[in-house]
Amino acid sequence: MGEERPDPTIVYLGPPATHTHLACIKYFGNSLQVLPKGSLQEVFEMVEKAEADYGVAPVENSTEGSVHRTLDLLIHSEVKICGEVMMQVSHDLLSQSGRREDIRKIYSHPQALEQCRAWLRKNFPHAELAETISTAKAAQMAVEDKAIAAVASSLAARFYGLKPIESGIEDHIQNYTRFLILSRQFGEKTGRDRTSILFSIPHSPGSLFRVLKPIDERKINLTKIESRPVKNKPWEYIFFLDFEGHVSDAPIHEILEEMKDHVLFMKFLGSYPREP
Secondary structure, eight states, X not given: OOOOOOOOOEEEESSTTSHXXXXXXXXXXXXXXXXXXXXXXXXXXXXXXXXXXXXXXXEEXXXXXXXXXXXXXXXXOOOEEEEEEEEEOOOEEEESSOOGGGOSEEEEOHHHHHHTHHHHHHHOTTSXXXXXXXXXXXXXXXXXXXXXXXEEOHHHHHHHTOEEEESOOOSOXXXXXXXXXXXXXXXXXOSSEEEEEEEEOOSSTTHHHHHHHHHHHTTOOEEEEEEEEOTTSTTOEEEEEEEESOTTSHHHHHHHHHHGGGOSEEEEEEEEEOOO
């Protein structure tokens, strides 16, 4: 009999009971151990150095836009994107007692506060809103002070023993966050895939059009395009591009080859199963 392979090591942006933690559970299941880390950079570095098999990082939210730190790390890291997971994000207001009258301050991650701002202002007009590094950190603070409420997940309520004042307080029900699954290997072809690249182009008229033209000519669905400024090079940009298809598909391979003629540099981030 062969030796049993050890379970993969999975790291994510902690602390426990964040929405990134929930994304880990959704993608990998409850049976595997997942390890919280203190920063996105640590998540990327552990995967790159083979200290972890997979990493999970948020990349964009349907109402608040992209997570710029994740995009910036993709520029310089050698990790690959091997998968993605979409999470419908629902926020609860949690506290020690579950009573509204106890609350003087409300803490959470900046994006979570913004996603619930109208509800919070209507229902707690006199409460101080304060930012923390994560929704779970806010839950930890609520454990220590009965006058503090946390905007956090239902998992945080169970994990930290808090009571819900109100559930589902987000201003927009259709609130989704997309998370990337990071690895040192590319994803396998499924027939329902997404390809991600980044590139820079000359600062000249029509340069972006020429890069995107091969996608248009083959009627490939472009699902995301975003630019990030190049550090220490004013007015120069890195473009991030997502489009449907797998690099092993002939049209996608042709697109990438043609793009190379019109960019200063291009980096292939991965082809992987897409959701939904």
